[in-house]
Amino acid sequence: MNDAGVIRVLLADDEHLIRGALAALLSLEDDLLVVAEAASGPEALAMARAHRPDVAVLDLQMPGRDGVGVAAALRSELPDCRTMIVTSHGKPGHLKRALEAGARGFVPKTASAQQLAEIIRAVHGGSRYVDPDLAADAISAGDSPLTARETELLDLAADGASVAEIARRAALSPGTVRNYLSAAAAKLHAENRHAAVRRARERGWL
Amino acid sequence: MNDAGVIRVLLADDEHLIRGALAALLSLEDDLLVVAEAASGPEALAMARAHRPDVAVLDLQMPGRDGVGVAAALRSELPDCRTMIVTSHGKPGHLKRALEAGARGFVPKTASAQQLAEIIRAVHGGSRYVDPDLAADAISAGDSPLTARETELLDLAADGASVAEIARRAALSPGTVRNYLSAAAAKLHAENRHAAVRRARERGWL
DNA sequence: CCGTCGCGATGACATTTGTCATCGGGGCTG
DNA sequence: CAGCCCCGATGACAAATGTCATCGCGACGG
Structure with missing residues (x-):
């Protein structure tokens, strides 16, 4: 736990361009510190073990192990680490799986950096955040009827x-x-x- | 033409988070100036007409009109504006279509921001840039055999x-x-x- | 303990799809 | 102009697929 008020963040996204840009942007916030970056699921896990971030920001689609899988692993390995999912293609089922895996935030990439920073703070504080549109879709779509x-x-x-x-x-x-x-x-x-x-x-x- | 050495850039990407982050990152470069941002194909065209950028950096997948379509329109409307495509999913056929539409750069999002900045400079200078891996794929895949x-x-x-x-x-x-x-x-x-x-x-x- | 449900299978049947040969028209090119 | 290719169509046949009824087994809940 970092009581100095600085939130230690792990960033995982396979797209170098986005990851780097995101890191730069989040670093502009005084209370956010990007302590590690990863380009794949397994790498994200390794980085989390090594750096013990407060919040892990995970892309949904990554090589090796997707964001939901990483979230599930982190929940059992590092219960103090909050996880959140960021994604381009927000589909109802993904949201459900993410929440089941213990993710506390689910944000589409159409959000702004300001919003993302706010949500990281909220998630770190113990709140949950789910994109309203996605939540509505998920509710209307319901569960899978398939066995x-x-x-x-x-x-x-x-x-x-x-x-x-x-x-x-x-x-x-x-x-x-x-x-x-x-x-x-x-x-x-x-x-x-x-x-x-x-x-x-x-x-x-x- | 801007002879002061500053390259005026238009950024088009429907994902707010990425667009903003990219803009922030490119702004760190002294010789790059992001003069306009757009979240859709039509918006990108309108912004280009209004701001006359030197280089247009276009995401391949956008609502309304995709990056290739915008590039084609820009070639005829603003011949002085160089265009380049940035994309997550680099498929051989897309590269070919992009080049036919007059794009002078084709970069996967797995590139780094440094690379992107370099490529923007190169494209502005009149060179072309194509991701080597993608180029190899495109050559080996060849043209579509379909009518x-x-x-x-x-x-x-x-x-x-x-x-x-x-x-x-x-x-x-x-x-x-x-x-x-x-x-x-x-x-x-x-x-x-x-x-x-x-x-x-x-x-x-x- | 009985009903319900999911899993796995079989057989029969209608429909859809894939494949091939063949035809005619139009356009382009050597 | 002859040959080639693309478009569009038809007919016929084989194969794949969709649909339905029915069966046995095991698990689970009231």
């Missing part, structure tokens, strides 16, 4: 593979695969599995 | 619509649609149209 297997098979179908290929990869009967995909498509009100994949992706259920 | 209609139909197929739906939207016979999609899939060495869509997307041909 675990349905989701898994839909994911395997995502790259356009044939039923036979999916069945092979999932070690299931082709008929079973068709049944599950059919059920998933019906639940998502999609006309076929490909449209179902799109629907699920849009909502972050995949 | 105009094939590309168009593949695009219509992208959201998982049925052949009948695609035929309706394209005002074509269903049989014709199947023929084109089949041809496109064959050219892309894909097993079906959905996999073909993925392949084309990966290469930026869509």
